[in-house]
Amino acid sequence: MERCGVRKILDMVFATGAFNPSKEQETFALAHHDLDLQNLLTDEDGNITGIIDWDGSIAAPRCIGTAAVPIFLNRDWFPGYANTLSISPHLAWKTETYRQFYAQALVEAGHPDAKFTTKSPIYQAALCALYLGGSAHDFTEKLLREIPGFRLPPREMKVALGMGWEDGEKWLKGELRKILEPQMPVADPVELVGP
Numbered sequence: 001m002e003r004c005g006v007r008k009i010l011d012m013v014f015a016t017g018a019f020n021p022s023k024e025q026e027t028f029a030l031a032h033h034d035l036d037l038q039n040l041l042t043d044e045d046g047n048i049t050g051i052i053d054w055d056g057s058i059a060a061p062r063c064i065g066t067a068a069v070p071i072f073l074n075r076d077w078f079p080g081y082a083n084t085l086s087i088s089p090h091l092a093w094k095t096e097t098y099r100q101f102y103a104q105a106l107v108e109a110g111h112p113d114a115k116f117t118t119k120s121p122i123y124q125a126a127l128c129a130l131y132l133g134g135s136a137h138d139f140t141e142k143l144l145r146e147i148p149g150f151r152l153p154p155r156e157m158k159v160a161l162g163m164g165w166e167d168g169e170k171w172l173k174g175e176l177r178k179i180l181e182p183q184m185p186v187a188d189p190v191e192l193v194g195p
Helices: 004-014 094-110 120-131 138-144 154-162 164-180
Strands: 030-033 041-042 046-053 058-061
Touching: 004 120, 004 138, 004 154, 004 164, 046 094, 058 120, 120 138, 138 154, 154 164
Parallel strands: none
Antiparallel strands: 030 058, 041 046
């Protein structure tokens, strides 16, 4: 039954606006499969001068295209990636803050898809759960834990959904719609830095 619940959650995810834009003509973008620090070339001032290692790139929905965050800012949504303070670049406790900075830089550069940036790790993990060796169970557990006030064990929720819990399904659709709604970054990410 848990598998049926996982399937229902994934169906809800892929029915949201990020994956099914209703007002815009459907387009795609080229997505770098390994956009991480080792594949960014910079000059002495830290300006990006090139991106290497394009093998494995895919034509992808705009929500995970050129506005998606690089790997070092999405590790918290993927199984098998260590997202701890002990591993370089030591961002685990401020990942969301750095995603906001990245998104704000795209807004300032005039990127038309910057509204997808802060949520792109979720969108990337959803697609990877189906097609690129990710884990549907891990993804759905993390997604359920994103719901404010959600206190059920994720497995219990997935089993109940798999058994046909209609009220839970209706509630979850609304919550996932809120979580997955594209949004612009905060105007001043510096406010998020804190101590």
